Amino acid sequence: MTAPDPDLSRPGPHRITFANEKGGTGKSTTAVHVAVALAYRGAKVAAIDLDPRQRTFYRYFENRAETETRRGISLPGAQVEVFSGSSIEEFEELARQVGEGADFLIVDTPGRDDPYARHAATEADTLVTPLNDSFVDFDLIGQVDAESFKVRRLSFYAELIWEARKARAIARRQEIDWVVVRNRTGHVEARNMHRIERALKELSKRAGFRVANGLSERVIYRELFPSGLTLLDKGHLGELGTSHLVARQEMRSLLAGLSLPQVERPLTQNDQPRLALA
Numbered sequence: 641m642t643a644p645d646p647d648l649s650r651p652g653p654h655r656i657t658f659a660n661e662k663g664g665t666g667k668s669t670t671a672v673h674v675a676v677a678l679a680y681r682g683a684k685v686a687a688i689d690l691d692p693r694q695r696t697f698y699r700y701f702e703n704r705a706e707t708e709t710r711r712g713i714s715l716p717g718a719q720v721e722v723f724s725g726s727s728i729e730e731f732e733e734l735a736r737q738v739g740e741g742a743d744f745l746i747v748d749t750p751g752r753d754d755p756y757a758r759h760a761a762t763e764a765d766t767l768v769t770p771l772n773d774s775f776v777d778f779d780l781i782g783q784v785d786a787e788s789f790k791v792r793r794l795s796f797y798a799e800l801i802w803e804a805r806k807a808r809a810i811a812r813r814q815e816i817d818w819v820v821v822r823n824r825t826g827h828v829e830a831r832n833m834h835r836i837e838r839a840l841k842e843l844s845k846r847a848g849f850r851v852a853n854g855l856s857e858r859v860i861y862r863e864l865f866p867s868g869l870t871l872l873d874k875g876h877l878g879e880l881g882t883s884h885l886v887a888r889q890e891m892r893s894l895l896a897g898l899s900l901p902q903v904e905r906p907l908t909q910n911d912q913p914r915l916a917l918a
Contacts, residue, residue: 652736653686653745654901657764661797662780663751665770666823668696669861670854670894671748674768676870677895678744679716683903686742688734690757691750692724704868715873718746728759743903762804762816766898770821770854773836781820782843789835791842798847805848819898820844821854852897858887 658671671687679685689698701720708715721738723731739745747764749757761767771777775784781798782791794802805816820840840851855861860871869876871888 653739653742654765655735655745655747655760655763656766656768656898656900657747657749657760658768658770659747659749659757659761659764660751660769660771660777660780661753661757662777665751665772665777666855666861667751667770668700668748670768670770670821670823671697671746672700673855673870673872673891674895674898675718675744675746676716676872677891678900678903679718680872681903683743684741685718685744685746686738687718687720687746687748688731688738688760689720689722689748690754690760691748692722694750695722697748698722700865700868702868703866707867707869711876713876715869715876723756728756731756731759744900758800761801762808764816765814766900767801767816767818768821768898769818769849770823772824773822773833775832775836775839778836778839781847781849782839784839789839791839791846794843794847798843801849802847817899818847818849819852820849821852821894821897823854824857850897852894853890854894855890856887858884860884860887 656674658667658674660667675685675687687697687701689695691697698720701717704715704717707713719738719742721734723734725731725734735745735747747760749760769781771780775789778784779795781795783793783795784790785792801816801818805818809815822836822840843849844851864870871877871884871891877884
């Protein structure tokens, strides 16, 4: 499946929702790196953290703002808010406010079943579902036969997105570009990896998503959280080893695989968004 032609002329920012009802898939880490990568390209990025309890996405950018103050530097970033409302209408109002004037609105959802996460997923222009390369995570989108590993049926979540894509196509003549991102592939046994690849390829045709390679399991991602820095912040990380340079290339490949709209705007000092403290 190829990505639909992106169009920045539509009203409001391009919505990118990172959603997975299972935790521990590197969802927030992936979302942060995509947000920073877009900001480095000159895009104006707004974001909403839908997990008011853990606030992992928000905390990352809060740490980033503190590092800027402490070091006296300015880093590309995103304007981030935390949603703690009690209705879909309140969420949409927050999305309208924080997304005003932005090119992209990123929504990071909690790693559990959540009504606002489902709404954000069905309203996304680009829906990103990070998965660890295991059949435990694969079960979120499809069930496989225990002997042949062939796909038996779509999961409830995949059917939800399928119906949302159909409704969007009818109502707006636009589709949700659903991208399943394979994270942490380096720790998967080769035979199992091939089985997952075959199952994803089969399921992608039935569920209508694309597959992109994501981020490997690396200690550097956990180490960067307290400073809010990312692998894209060259010049602020000290000397990087070969594995870190490879990780940076993984990030570039992921961004290319998402096929997001291009923003042609030179990065200026005024385009360095600061964290919107909640």
